[in-house]
Amino acid sequence: MSLLQAIKNTVRSKSIHVSYVDVGSCNGCDIEVLACLAPRYDIEQYGIFVHNNPREADVLLVIGAFTPGWEEKLHVLWEKIPDPKAAIAIGNCPISGCLFDRPHTFVDAPVSKHIPIAAQVPGCPPRPTEILSAILAVAPVVFKDFEVRTR
Amino acid sequence: MKRMVDVSIPLGPVHPCWKEPARVKCETKGEYVVSAEVELGYMKKGIERIMRGRPWQEVMFLAERVCGICSVIHNMVFIEALEKVSDIPVPDRAALLRVVVNELDRIQSHILANFSYCYTIEHETLGMYLLDVREMVMDELERITGARVTCAYIIPGGVRFDLRNEDELRLRANLLAIEKEVTRYMRMFEHGPLIALRSKGIGVLTREAAREAYAVGPTARASGMPEIDRRLRHPTYQKLGFTPVSRDEGDNFARIMVRFQEVLASIGIIRTCLDQLPGGPIRGGGIPGAGEIAYSGEAPRGELSYFIRTDAAGRVLDISIQTPSIMNIEACCHYMLTGAASLADVSSTFVSADPCIACTER
Numbered sequence: 001m002s003l004l005q006a007i008k009n010t011v012r013s014k015s016i017h018v019s020y021v022d023v024g025s026c027n028g029c030d031i032e033v034l035a036c037l038a039p040r041y042d043i044e045q046y047g048i049f050v051h052n053n054p055r056e057a058d059v060l061l062v063i064g065a066f067t068p069g070w071e072e073k074l075h076v077l078w079e080k081i082p083d084p085k086a087a088i089a090i091g092n093c094p095i096s097g098c099l100f101d102r103p104h105t106f107v108d109a110p111v112s113k114h115i116p117i118a119a120q121v122p123g124c125p126p127r128p129t130e131i132l133s134a135i136l137a138v139a140p141v142v143f144k145d146f147e148v149r150t151r
Numbered sequence: 152m153k154r155m156v157d158v159s160i161p162l163g164p165v166h167p168c169w170k171e172p173a174r175v176k177c178e179t180k181g182e183y184v185v186s187a188e189v190e191l192g193y194m195k196k197g198i199e200r201i202m203r204g205r206p207w208q209e210v211m212f213l214a215e216r217v218c219g220i221c222s223v224i225h226n227m228v229f230i231e232a233l234e235k236v237s238d239i240p241v242p243d244r245a246a247l248l249r250v251v252v253n254e255l256d257r258i259q260s261h262i263l264a265n266f267s268y269c270y271t272i273e274h275e276t277l278g279m280y281l282l283d284v285r286e287m288v289m290d291e292l293e294r295i296t297g298a299r300v301t302c303a304y305i306i307p308g309g310v311r312f313d314l315r316n317e318d319e320l321r322l323r324a325n326l327l328a329i330e331k332e333v334t335r336y337m338r339m340f341e342h343g344p345l346i347a348l349r350s351k352g353i354g355v356l357t358r359e360a361a362r363e364a365y366a367v368g369p370t371a372r373a374s375g376m377p378e379i380d381r382r383l384r385h386p387t388y389q390k391l392g393f394t395p396v397s398r399d400e401g402d403n404f405a406r407i408m409v410r411f412q413e414v415l416a417s418i419g420i421i422r423t424c425l426d427q428l429p430g431g432p433i434r435g436g437g438i439p440g441a442g443e444i445a446y447s448g449e450a451p452r453g454e455l456s457y458f459i460r461t462d463a464a465g466r467v468l469d470i471s472i473q474t475p476s477i478m479n480i481e482a483c484c485h486y487m488l489t490g491a492a493s494l495a496d497v498s499s500t501f502v503s504a505d506p507c508i509a510c511t512e513r
Binding site for chain 2: 034038064070073104106107
């Protein structure tokens with residue numbers, strides 16, 4: 001890895017763009033992710049920008065147990081995110097299906113069957129501070145040894 | 152008849168301003184929206200199918216997770232239906248504590264809805280102010296119930312935790328601060344000239360249209376229908392002398408203002424509850440038994456109905472839930488979005504009806 005690339009990676013790991021996708025949750029984790037934006041937790045002072053545009057994102061927050069409506073769509077969404085990228089599972093639902101993974105359900109948990117998951121934040125729902133620290137823990141790992149592929 | 156349509160523009164399912172996935176397909180002619188259609192189906196988990204045949208102890212937690220934003224009212228309506236079925240009495244103190252927690256939940260839900268609207272019309276400053284106030288409400292919820300979001304506070308025959316004296320004092324002090332802040336932000340919203348340009352006269356839902364579409368909750372109350380508030384039929388609220396809020400404009404501005412006014416009204420209800428709070432137990436006895444009932448309550452978004460049938464062991468044999476958002480979404484796409492003058496107003500109008508996709512699809 002060239003020195004220039006190493007500097008780029010260090011700098012980029014300090015400014016993360018985050019996108020979130022709800023693949024069938026109860027909404028509880030969504031509002032905890034939104035609460036991270038609040039001035040009390042202030043996600044932006046850590047250099048994390050919640051933009052919710054997959055084409056500009058570095059980190060994807062996956063919320064919710066996997067529903068059939070996302071069968072073909074979540075993979076396409078994951079492909080749209082440019083390299084390097086990481087997905088974080090927020091809440092119990094993407095990890096185990098929580099209490100939706102029972103007989104007669106429609107969900108197809110865990111989400112790690114469908115896209116690679118880098119980190120998991122358990123809780124129903126997790127606190128905003130836990131979500132924040134998970135994103136901060138993943139950020140340096142995502143960019144650590146990244147090199148632009150040359151043709 | 153052949154319809155002339157320039158282009159069909161889909162919005163969503165992943166959209167910068169929406170919390171949840173939904174797809175709005177707009178057929179446009181230039182900037183003019185000819186018709187709009189909402190496509191759902193991204194969140195269908197089959198909660199009612201999971202619930203059937205399970206004991207009430209499990210269904211209680213599932214009912215709470217129908218919707219995470221308004222989890223307290225789902226808990227309350229399910230438990231009160233269960234109490235009606237099996238004649239379980241509720242102590243007076245517990246009945247008032249239920250109202251306190253329910254109104255705190257309504258406050259945080261309304262503030263979140265108004266934050267989403269401010270965020271969508273790009274007034275991020277006001278949105279952040281509102282989120283900051285919401286954290287104070289969440290603190291109070293956490294102090295009383297022990298959890299921020301899904302708290303399972305209400306159980307058959309009472310509530311889970313008592314309100315301690317020092318917590319009551321803190322709640323009163325924080326209510327003063329919340330009231331002051333919300334009044335200030337309401338005034339900012341009311342008199343902001345740029346907010347008025349994006350909100351007044353946009354997405355109008357007339358009283359007749361609201362009646363035809365069976366709109367519920369703040370969406371209907373902003374169109375001059377105060378009588379649809381289900382809290383008017385709840386025995387505890389009747390004792391507290393509750394009067395619903397309503398406005399007549401029926402546009403985006405009115406819907407947000409109704410929510411602000413309801414936040415202030417809820418603070419008043421909580422104060423009345425705390426004044427009247429008697430001593431005594433917070434849990435009575437009683438075992439859920441067999442029966443069937445249809446019961447409804449007023450969620451932050453409108454009327455929420457549960458139909459349950461239980462057997463003698465307290466198992467839920469049959470359950471069906473009707474949530475408020477489905478009516479508001481239909482009202483939104485048939486009456487508010489159709490004929491919208493600009494495509495830029497579509498997302499803000501959709502958000503102003505406060506659609507909750509998770510409880511719509513369950």
